[in-house]
Amino acid sequence: MSKRLKICINTGGGDAPGLNAVIEAVTMAAHHRSWEVYGIKSGYSGLLNTNEIVRLTPKVVDGIAIQGGTILGSTNKGNPFRMPVCNVAGECEERDLSDKVIENFNRLGFDALVSVGGDGSMDIAHRFAQKGIPVIGVPKAIDNDLGGTELTFGFDTATGIATEAIDRLHSTAKSHDRIMVVEVMGRDAGFIALNSGISGNADVILIPEIPFDINKVCAHLMDNELNGRKYGIVVVAEGATPVGGDVVTKGDGELGRQHVVLGGIAEYVAAEIAARTGKDTRSLVLGHLQRGGSPTTFDRLLALRFGAAAVRAIEAGKFGHMVALKSTEIALVPMEKALSADKRVDPKGDTVLTARDMDISFGD
Ligand code: F6P
Numbered sequence: 001m002s003k004r005l006k007i008c009i010n011t012g013g014g015d016a017p018g019l020n021a022v023i024e025a026v027t028m029a030a031h032h033r034s035w036e037v038y039g040i041k042s043g044y045s046g047l048l049n050t051n052e053i054v055r056l057t058p059k060v061v062d063g064i065a066i067q068g069g070t071i072l073g074s075t076n077k078g079n080p081f082r083m084p085v086c087n088v089a090g091e092c093e094e095r096d097l098s099d100k101v102i103e104n105f106n107r108l109g110f111d112a113l114v115s116v117g118g119d120g121s122m123d124i125a126h127r128f129a130q131k132g133i134p135v136i137g138v139p140k141a142i143d144n145d146l147g148g149t150e151l152t153f154g155f156d157t158a159t160g161i162a163t164e165a166i167d168r169l170h171s172t173a174k175s176h177d178r179i180m181v182v183e184v185m186g187r188d189a190g191f192i193a194l195n196s197g198i199s200g201n202a203d204v205i206l207i208p209e210i211p212f213d214i215n216k217v218c219a220h221l222m223d224n225e226l227n228g229r230k231y232g233i234v235v236v237a238e239g240a241t242p243v244g245g246d247v248v249t250k251g252d253g254e255l256g257r258q259h260v261v262l263g264g265i266a267e268y269v270a271a272e273i274a275a276r277t278g279k280d281t282r283s284l285v286l287g288h289l290q291r292g293g294s295p296t297t298f299d300r301l302l303a304l305r306f307g308a309a310a311v312r313a314i315e316a317g318k319f320g321h322m323v324a325l326k327s328t329e330i331a332l333v334p335m336e337k338a339l340s341a342d343k344r345v346d347p348k349g350d351t352v353l354t355a356r357d358m359d360i361s362f363g364d
Contacts, residue, residue, distance in 0.1 A: 005033070007314060008053070008105075009114040010040035011070040012078065012121035016140045016154025017295035018303030021065035022116050023072065025307025027056040033315065038110070039071070043078035043117075044124070047101045050108065065300055068293045074117075076259065079124055098131065105133060112314045114138060114307075119146050119342065122322060126335040129320040136310045137322030137335055140303075142291055145189035148338025149324035153303040158185065158290040159195045165286055166200025166233060173231040179221060179273050179281040181234040183266030185290050190237040190345045192290070197235035198354060204232070204361045206269065208239040208247075209345040210352075212363030214269070218276045220361035225279075232279075236269055238262040263287075305330050 009026050011019045023039065030037045037056040039046075046052035054060070054072075064071055077084070080101045086092040105113065112134045115125035118141040129135045139146045142158035162184045173180040186192045190207025197205035203224055206212045221232045239247050239262055248264040263285060270283035295303065302325065309323040309330040321332040345352065355362070 002033075003111075005030070005035040005111040005314065006038070006109055007035055007112045007114065007311075008038040008040050008108075008110050009056070009072070009116065010043055010046065011072045011074045011140075012043040012115065012117035012124065013074060013076050013140070014118070014142070015069050015074050015291055016142045016152075017068045017157040017291065017293065018153035018299040019070035019072075019074070019116060019140060020061075020067045021153070021295060021300050021303035022114075022138055022140075022307040022310075023056065023070070024061040024065045025304040026114050026311055027061040028058060029308045029311035031058050033311070038108075042073040043075045043121075044080045044101050045075065045078055047104045048080065048083075048097060050104055053108070065304060066294050068291070068295065076120065079120070081124065081127060098128065102128070102131060102133060112136065112319070114310045114314070116140055118143070118152070119339065122146065122335055122339055126320070126339060129335060134314070134319040135335075136313045136319065137338070138306045138310050139322055139324065139338065142192065143186045143189050144191040145187060145343050146338060147341045147343045148322055148333040150327070151302065151325050153295065153299045153306065154291070155191065156298040156302075157293070157296045159192050159199075160296055161290050161293075162192055162196035162235075162286055163199045165289075166196055166202060166235060169233055170201070170231075173233060176280060177230040179232040179234060179270070179277070179279045181236060181266045181270040181273065181281065181283040183236050183238055183263070183283065183285040185286070186237045186239060187262060188239045189343065190240070193235050193237035193240070194345055194351055194355065198351065198358065198360065200233070200235070202233045202235045202360060203229070204234040204363060205355060206234065206236040206240040206265075206363055207345055208237055208241065210347050210362045210364050211241050211243040211245070213243050214272045214276070214363065217269070217361065217363040218273055220363070221273065221279070222277055234269060234273070236266050238265060240265055
């Protein structure tokens, strides 16, 4: 009879619809093998403070796959290799607490960890794998920016929410002959903007991978006006930049580029369009609405498949790997391969070419 394993799971980085589906699938697949499963709260915090570990059973996870968020909580400031530790005077410094995590992992008798997260979480998981922790990664990201997998769960839901918002903007923009500039998430990747912009019949899509010239954006909108389309929809990714310019941020962020809060590019673009064209122009930011609510069927199923595959990977001893979508199948890729190159929109790829054929401008 094979050994009854004791495994744990954590969720790290920004939440994404589908995290609970992974937790449900991991719990159920482990239960079918008579293994024990525990949930680590708030990324790795639960392994630094061992009170923050919960037993996961079929009863606990029953039906959670349809819920957004994560029942385990998440954080994008919980890197145990660079944990901010503050004294009473509020002075903070970063410390490496990874050995403490490993000590608690071993003391609690865990046989494996399933780490669910984006590029930051996979980097941490990979470093733990190198230090001897048996880890399997599960890729999550509404931004779809993680390498090694064709898709991450959360992306389909976020894109669907963005598309619905763009659909709704058409009638109000048309009624007032206005230009509406809508900002979507994605950090340094333009997938949400590109896919929702094409699907939502936008006139202009601005993405980080194709720096834009505001004069070309305005020229396109004015061409449309001459051709009778007196309103316009501009979809701008939060990480888009003008040629030679930088991203628009809210403050400097605490721990470097990864933590910088992006936001404000739609307002900038709208002001430039209004000044150059004289058109009545408004901007809006979809923000965290894109991460909220129930995952789509696609994301739910992908997350469930990833979760079950992670348990099979543990059974097969494939530690240091990440589950991934390859074509229509779930595969395993070495974590370092997933981390070796960030995934970005291919400016020469067929989706961008489709947009161009549909007379959508990228401002280039
Ligand atoms: O990476 C997911 C994401 O939603 C990005 O698209 C966005 O820039 C960032 O997280 C927002 O982070 P926070 O939830 O910390 O504001």
